[in-house]
Amino acid sequence: MKKLNLDTFQPFIQEGKKVVEFSADWCIDCKRIAPDLPAIEQKFSSSFEFAELDVDAVRAVAEKYNVKGIPTFIVFSDGTEVGRLPSRNAKTKEQVEEFLSSMK
Numbered sequence: 001m002k003k004l005n006l007d008t009f010q011p012f013i014q015e016g017k018k019v020v021e022f023s024a025d026w027c028i029d030c031k032r033i034a035p036d037l038p039a040i041e042q043k044f045s046s047s048f049e050f051a052e053l054d055v056d057a058v059r060a061v062a063e064k065y066n067v068k069g070i071p072t073f074i075v076f077s078d079g080t081e082v083g084r085l086p087s088r089n090a091k092t093k094e095q096v097e098e099f100l101s102s103m104k
Helices: 006-013 028-043 059-064 093-103
Strands: 002-004 017-023 049-054 072-077 080-085
Touching (some): 006 059, 028 049
Parallel strands (some): 002 049, 017 049
Antiparallel strands (some): 017 072
């Protein structure tokens, strides 16, 4: 999964449908879902482009989008947020896939 930083975040979300996972190295739930992310990304590759943003490295972006817990998955369409799966609901592969299916 592509890693975003302060310079690459805005250009990444500007065109098309994008999914950004807001996460951190120390996050237990992020580590729990991490092994499933390649399969999720492959399953939805025709609908979305995926990337990850480390909230500790790019705190300003996490604050701008009011990310309160991690992992949080935000779907952008041409630069506009169109959906969000907050941390309390982003625990299993099935929950993430159900959310992404609803966002196609």
